[in-house]
Amino acid sequence: MTRSSPPHDGDQPTMEEEANERGFFADQPARSGSLKRSGVLSGDDKQAHYHGHRDRLRARYRDHGDTALADYEILELLLFRLIPRRDTKPIAKALIERFGNLAGVFGAQSARLQEVPGVGETVALDLKLIATVGHRMLKSELRGKQVLSSWSSVIDYCHAAMAYESREQFRVLFLDKRNALIADEVQGMGTVDHTPVYPREVVRRALELSATAIILVHNHPSGDPTPSRADIDMTKTIIETAKPLGITVHDHIIIGKEGHASLKGLRLV
Template sequence: MTGSRRRPQDGSDDLFEGGDERGHFFEQPARPRAAEPAPDRDKDKHYHGHRERLRARFRDSGEGALADYEILELLLFRLIPRRDTKPVAKALIDRFGTLSGVFGAPPALLQEVKGIGEAVALDLKLISAVAQRALKSEIRNKQVLASWSAVIQYCHAAMAHEQREQFRILFLDKRNALIADEVQGQGTVDHTPVYPREVVRRALELSATAIILVHNHPSGDPTPSRADIDMTKTIVETARPLGITVHDHIIIGKDGHASLKGLRLM
């Protein structure tokens, strides 16, 4: 048949209405690509020069010569190598208040800060875990009562920035050396269920002769509540007949701690 052609099923009429359909079989000229913007080398030089100056200050004068955000910025150099990390470091301090607050923050909250992705958030938590392990090593197998400041530092690093209450027990042997450190319970923002019989049972299992009770107040205020005082007295009374001494009950807040023994509440 002549004078008629079948329309393509894909509806592309332009090859069949006027014009030479042979063009369909030849390579079409490529459209010119838009030129990529040239890298801002002046900007790169700016923050790379800043990094070197900050490193030099740390090397020559130590950490005391740097503000908290600058210490954090130095660390972020390694985690975010191709970005100006000064705004990120300042944003982290602004959001969480202190370096301790930054490292104690949950990964999900860290990622709410612009410039912090999942990988960097996990790296920050890893650094926090290393710091906690280092502090814990200062009290492991040592006479805890002779290393009280180290105990407080460790408990603060481990618990001060938790979003929910935790109840922790340090189990000691007859020399008052640490033999176990366990989180016995985790509750809400203002309450953790504690069972005195379970506390004593676990101490007996570990052959502990003394314990130190520790819990945190997510509100930040370490002032003991009436419930804290009553619970402590119950544990003391349950443990005493079995030869287990309760040395103290420490309450950890964001900016400090309270000792029930120091306050003469036990």
């Protein structure tokens, strides 16, 4: 069994991070004549360089908020705490370049984050923890509210939770008679283009939770949320199975990186 790195207090990097970062920064140009041009300094000059930069970036954020910063600078601010003894600007830029945007960075799997030079296991897990906090915040917005009147919150939550998954995921939102959220459960995980769904199991779980309505959600890892014929047929089967038992299927939402599709909105169910 592989033992994961213990959590740290943000002031002392782990041995793994030190080794990873040493390898990353050792690859940078080191000739004295090109130090300033390459952006890599040594000794006291290097310390003054990135510490001064950190102070200026914090001041911009403090005085003007996030609108004054690019995405990579927001990520850089965060990495200051996770990697306190290194210039984190190259790492932040590499993460954005690799995953496209902040949502892509926080949605990426831990193993893929660690493929970026300078990112060790501890930093990757910290980034995933921050992503989880964001998901929980969005989910808390749905608790106790009538979901159908908070539709944009539903879409935001589902997009944050599923858009960047590398495999298809089938999720069900279970609602009470007021259409308030009872539970949000992942019913199945599949491959890059298929998830097995069992209509009777979906309905059985709704009965166990005393749900009177459900919303079906799944993602398309390809990024395109256009529903397939299989998506439409499966939705109709669940509707037909649930209706005699007094359970309403409000919609089936398909989430992709490029947006979402509502089968009800498209008049496909």
